[in-house]
Amino acid sequence: MKKMEKFGFVISKGRQIDYESNDRRIAEYIYKREPSFRLCIECGGCSATCTTGNFTGFSLRELHILIKRGENDKARHDIKKCMLCGKCTLVCPRGVNTRNIVVLARQAFQNYDNYAI
Amino acid sequence: MQFDPFVIPFNIGLYFILFYVVIRSVIWFRGLSRQDKLRLQRGFFGIAFVQSLKEIFLESLIHRKILKTNFRLGYMHMSLAFGWFLLILFGTIEADMFGAKHLNAPYRAIFFRFFNPEHGRMGIEAAYGFLMDLILAFILSGLLLAVSKRFWSKIVGMKKTARLKVTDKIALTSLWLIFPSRLLAESFTSGTYGTGSFLTGSLGHWMASFLPVQELAYPFWCLYSLSLGTFFILLPLTRYMHIPTELFLIFMRNSGIRTGDKAGSYSEVETYSCSSCGICIDACQLNFSTGINNVQSVYLMKAIRNNDNVADIAHNCLMCGRCDQKCPVGIELSPIRMIQRRGSEAENDIRNIYKGYFRSIQKTEIDKPNGFAVYNFLPEIKTEKADVLFFAGCMTHLTPSIKKAMVKILDASGVNYRFIDEHGGVCCGRPLMLAGQDKEARELINYNSQMIWRSGAHTLVTSCPICYKVFNESYHLDAVVLHHTQFIKNLIDNGAVKMKFLRKRVVYHTPCELGRGSGVYDEPKAVLKHVARLEKSKFEDQNSLCCGGSLANMKISYREKSRIACDAAAELTKGKPDILATACPLCKKTFSQATETRVADISEIVAEALMSSTTPKVISKQFYSIKELADIS
Numbered sequence: 001m002k003k004m005e006k007f008g009f010v011i012s013k014g015r016q017i018d019y020e021s022n023d024r025r026i027a028e029y030i031y032k033r034e035p036s037f038r039l040c041i042e043c044g045g046c047s048a049t050c051t052t053g054n055f056t057g058f059s060l061r062e063l064h065i066l067i068k069r070g071e072n073d074k075a076r077h078d079i080k081k082c083m084l085c086g087k088c089t090l091v092c093p094r095g096v097n098t099r100n101i102v103v104l105a106r107q108a109f110q111n112y113d114n115y116a117i
Numbered sequence: 118m119q120f121d122p123f124v125i126p127f128n129i130g131l132y133f134i135l136f137y138v139v140i141r142s143v144i145w146f147r148g149l150s151r152q153d154k155l156r157l158q159r160g161f162f163g164i165a166f167v168q169s170l171k172e173i174f175l176e177s178l179i180h181r182k183i184l185k186t187n188f189r190l191g192y193m194h195m196s197l198a199f200g201w202f203l204l205i206l207f208g209t210i211e212a213d214m215f216g217a218k219h220l221n222a223p224y225r226a227i228f229f230r231f232f233n234p235e236h237g238r239m240g241i242e243a244a245y246g247f248l249m250d251l252i253l254a255f256i257l258s259g260l261l262l263a264v265s266k267r268f269w270s271k272i273v274g275m276k277k278t279a280r281l282k283v284t285d286k287i288a289l290t291s292l293w294l295i296f297p298s299r300l301l302a303e304s305f306t307s308g309t310y311g312t313g314s315f316l317t318g319s320l321g322h323w324m325a326s327f328l329p330v331q332e333l334a335y336p337f338w339c340l341y342s343l344s345l346g347t348f349f350i351l352l353p354l355t356r357y358m359h360i361p362t363e364l365f366l367i368f369m370r371n372s373g374i375r376t377g378d379k380a381g382s383y384s385e386v387e388t389y390s391c392s393s394c395g396i397c398i399d400a401c402q403l404n405f406s407t408g409i410n411n412v413q414s415v416y417l418m419k420a421i422r423n424n425d426n427v428a429d430i431a432h433n434c435l436m437c438g439r440c441d442q443k444c445p446v447g448i449e450l451s452p453i454r455m456i457q458r459r460g461s462e463a464e465n466d467i468r469n470i471y472k473g474y475f476r477s478i479q480k481t482e483i484d485k486p487n488g489f490a491v492y493n494f495l496p497e498i499k500t501e502k503a504d505v506l507f508f509a510g511c512m513t514h515l516t517p518s519i520k521k522a523m524v525k526i527l528d529a530s531g532v533n534y535r536f537i538d539e540h541g542g543v544c545c546g547r548p549l550m551l552a553g554q555d556k557e558a559r560e561l562i563n564y565n566s567q568m569i570w571r572s573g574a575h576t577l578v579t580s581c582p583i584c585y586k587v588f589n590e591s592y593h594l595d596a597v598v599l600h601h602t603q604f605i606k607n608l609i610d611n612g613a614v615k616m617k618f619l620r621k622r623v624v625y626h627t628p629c630e631l632g633r634g635s636g637v638y639d640e641p642k643a644v645l646k647h648v649a650r651l652e653k654s655k656f657e658d659q660n661s662l663c664c665g666g667s668l669a670n671m672k673i674s675y676r677e678k679s680r681i682a683c684d685a686a687a688e689l690t691k692g693k694p695d696i697l698a699t700a701c702p703l704c705k706k707t708f709s710q711a712t713e714t715r716v717a718d719i720s721e722i723v724a725e726a727l728m729s730s731t732t733p734k735v736i737s738k739q740f741y742s743i744k745e746l747a748d749i750s
Binding site: 049052054056058076081083085086091096097099100103110112113114 | 485486487488489490491492494495496511512514515541542543544548549552554561666668671672674675676703706
């Protein structure tokens with residue numbers, strides 16, 4: 001296998017979603033407190049206008065999808081980068097209260113690590 | 118007769134409340150910081166003491182501010198407070214003058230008629246009795262208003278009145294009972310002995326014709342004493358604690374103590390000074406536009422006093438500051454709300470102890486297992502030297518027309534400027550602060566501060582009031598911070614730009630963060646008057662509305678926000694103006710979705726009016742001389 005890699009071949013990571021290992025508690029926490037989380041159509045407007053996204057690969061749209069799927073590991077670290085400036089809320093065509101979602105997600109991760117949810 | 122057992126409840130209540138207030142004041146004084154203690158000491162021996170006495174008379178007794186805003190409500194408060202004060206004052210004098218001896222115990226003044234039933238038949242005694250009856254009638258007229266307000270708040274010109282808790286209701290009932298029972302008790306005694314003046318005398322005389330007044334008098338004196346006692350004992354647990362606390366608050370404020378950004382003695386005194394009058398409810402746009410009526414400042418104060426979880430209330434607010442302006446007690450409501458928003462990161466855990474008669478403060482440690490937000494991805498600061506910096510801010514980047522207009526104006530002015538966040542900058546930190554995350558905001562503030570310091574600029578111009586407020590309050594900059602309306606005003610005053618007059622009718626909307634938040638009212642209007650016909654609206658200056666787009670409220674939905682925006686826009690465009698002008702990109706964005714009228718930022722209007730000069734006038738450095746900068750700031 002190592003030889004293969006040297007030739008420029010890589011074995012790509014598994015892409016299937018494992019529902020056994022996924023943890024939707026964070027998503028449920030947000031759904032309950034901010035129902036507009038469901039309205040997202042994943043258009044990416046928020047990511048396009050993002051102040052933080054200007055400097056890093058931070059994408060709120062990606063985080064939405066990850067949290068909804070229950071793949072929290074990446075979201076846990078990325079969510080800390082948001083500056084809460086609120087541009088995403090203003091451009092959202094569906095009226096999703098994105099700032100509150102970020103705040104709730106941070107809260108949820110804190111509670112999660114405190115074993116509160 | 119010197120003493121009767123029925124005065125015991127009153128005596129217990131009175132001495133309890135006096136003792137309690139002294140202890141509470143000592144605790145509050147001890148809780149102050151060293152500087153504030155010094156301020157208070159200096160205030161005690163200085164002019165602040167005299168000012169406080171005057172203010173206590175005008176505000177706590179006469180209720181001047183409430184009278185100005187709403188006469189009937191003011192009269193209600195005045196008759197109860199000032200009337201009761203007069204009753205106690207003249208009652209004490211009466212007991213001293215006409216009593217058996219001088220310097221009596223308080224109960225002998227309060228129950229004077231019981232101990233001196235034969236008093237007041239003629240001459241000066243009767244005249245004095247007339248005065249006492251007049252005061253009692255004055256109080257009773259206010260009480261009548263108060264009782265009817267409870268059941269029908271429109272009678273005093275209020276749309277909403279504050280909801281009460283159980284102890285409040287008991288205290289309220291005992292307060293209501295005090296004066297009618299005094300009236301009846303005095304009337305029965307007067308009826309028995311044939312004394313009393315126009316109110317108690319005639320009522321007593323009339324009732325004596327069909328009631329056994331002699332037997333009825335004693336129970337009513339008991340009721341009078343009992344309701345006074347109950348009221349005094351419950352006072353610390355209820356909103357009536359504002360009566361003693363407000364005196365303390367006025368003195369502290371006049372000594373120069375301010376709320377600041379940490380919970381402490383002063384903010385506690387402020388919370389206890391809230392009388393739950395409910396004026397903030399009527400001022401709140403969340404109330405009259407969206408029907409959310411349980412988050413207003415009066416409920417926040419009550420929840421803090423009751424030691425409830427206030428996170429939901431504290432965050433559900435536009436932070437427009439309308440209630441701050443209207444509060445008749447002068448409580449700094451917005452700073453207190455900000456303190457509560459930071460609650461999860463607070464160092465102190467404040468709880469009620471001894472059934473709520475006292476509060477305990479304990480140090481807590483902040484526990485954040487997932488860590489704080491990190492902004493270590495921010496790029497390295499590259500700076501070029503410039504005299505004037507232009508910081509557009511996130512919201513201006515979302516409204517490119519303002520950005521273009523500002524660039525046009527800056528180019529035309531000939532100032533040596535640099536657009537620091539032309540290719541996207543870092544947030545100013547205010548949105549994080551509004552969400553209660555000061556520690557995170559501090560990182561962004563440090564980053565932006567360094568960028569501004571290194572550029573060596575003497576002026577920082579921003580076109581977003583949100584940025585303007587935080588630059589002014591939380592940054593420590595060498596540069597003078599100007600909002601673009603102030604900058605344009607300077608340009609006009611110095612003749613640096615020439616403009617034509619647009620034949621358009623303009624109505625100006627004061628953004629919350631710029632107006633009530635930072636106190637900039639005149640410059641934007643002066644600029645508008647220079648280029649267009651400025652029309653007046655019903656909501657000017659301190660009374661201006663919030664557009665509803667405020668970043669401060671994350672709890673309300675998009676629909677509720679747009680309802681606030683539509684209501685506000687409808688009010689402002691009643692006179693059918695050509696342009697609804699504002700000075701905030703966020704207001705512009707919110708309003709443009711809520712009205713048919715053209716919404717424009719002042720910079721856009723100015724850019725439109727700008728005469729295209731072929732050679733931009735080069736302005737020497739004297740343009741911004743040190744003296745001028747001092748004037749601006």
